[in-house]
């Protein structure tokens with residue numbers, strides 16, 4: 578049986594000539610296909626507007642790399658065992674001259690779609706490694722990799738080259754992937770992951786608990802770290818199911834000998850609960866929002882002990898100067914964790 582999808586444009590409302598009508602019927606067809614098999618859709622003005630907006634964003638995005646509009650912010654990864662910052666995650670920011678700060682959730686999927694992600698990902702790796710080489714040697718750098726970057730035959734070479742150019746030790750680099758890397762082209766991607774691991778680079782499973790989160794993924798590759806998605810951490814204090822899942826992942830991490838990081842920790846109470854449960858590492862606004870490179874040094878001196886209601890900055894002489902929470906202004910980017918599927 579042959580099925581079909583239909584897009585409909587009607588004259589004179591949708592257009593007076595053939596070209597115009599076909600263009601609009603095509604937009605309606607695009608929507609019909611997105612609705613599922615065998616659907617039909619009439620053209621609506623909003624489709625045109627959405628397409629124009631996407632085209633404008635695409636044009637801007639193509640210019641942005643050449644114009645130097647991207648920057649990296651860094652967010653601390655705080656060890657609850659060592660009570661200090663043991664790493665920072667590089668998070669990409671696009672400072673658009675007219676749009677302001679654009680969230681990665683909004684432009685990374687588009688960069689993947691239009692094939693810009695490899696060049697952008699390479700820039701991120703080089704820039705982040707260069708920056709991290711100046712941090713104390715116990716501080717690791719975490720960089721997110723998009724599944725689309727695994728389609729680039731040169732990914733491993735790019736990582737080698739970024740490490741060599743910056744003189745950053747491979748052991749200090751953590752590459753964060755999501756399970757989608759293991760869902761697509763499994764054999765090819767697995768071989769790239771093994772090549773990266775052979776360099777001495779660490780591999781983390783990001784956003785764990787979302788998507789399919791098949792436990793077999795954790796068996797299929799020797800991950801160095803599991804990052805529990807912030808959706809569970811958010812509910813840890815008032816949802817017994819969220820707490821049960823966090824406990825289960827912490828147990829799993831412990832038995833596999835893998836560090837477990839809780840993402841999205843926003844309060845002292847969440848931190849205390851995670852500490853009670855034996856969580857090894859946390860990341861979240863409570864410790865610090867992602868910050869520009871120039872502010873990293875201050876973030877590295879953050880300490881929070883049991884019972885502290887706010888993080889405290891310590892300095893080399895060991896004196897406490899906190900609490901520091903009120904000095905942390907919003908960095909001006911809307912975080913939209915729910916909409917970042919595929920944005921890894």
Ligand code: C2E
Nearest residue numbers: 668669681701721722723841842843861862912917920921
């Ligand atoms: P991710 O890798 O899971 O990064 C954590 C995200 O959670 C970041 O959002 C961070 O700002 C946000 N976050 C951290 N702590 C908290 C908290 O306490 N509460 C809340 N509500 N959010 C918190 P951001 O920077 O908007 O990045 C979103 C996603 O975009 C990242 O999720 C990652 O998947 C992707 N991304 C960011 N930078 C890059 C990059 O350089 N390359 C690639 N491929 N993806 C990137």
Ligand code: MG
Nearest residue numbers: 666721753783
């Ligand atoms: Mg990440």
Ligand code: MG
Nearest residue numbers: 783784804840
């Ligand atoms: Mg994450």
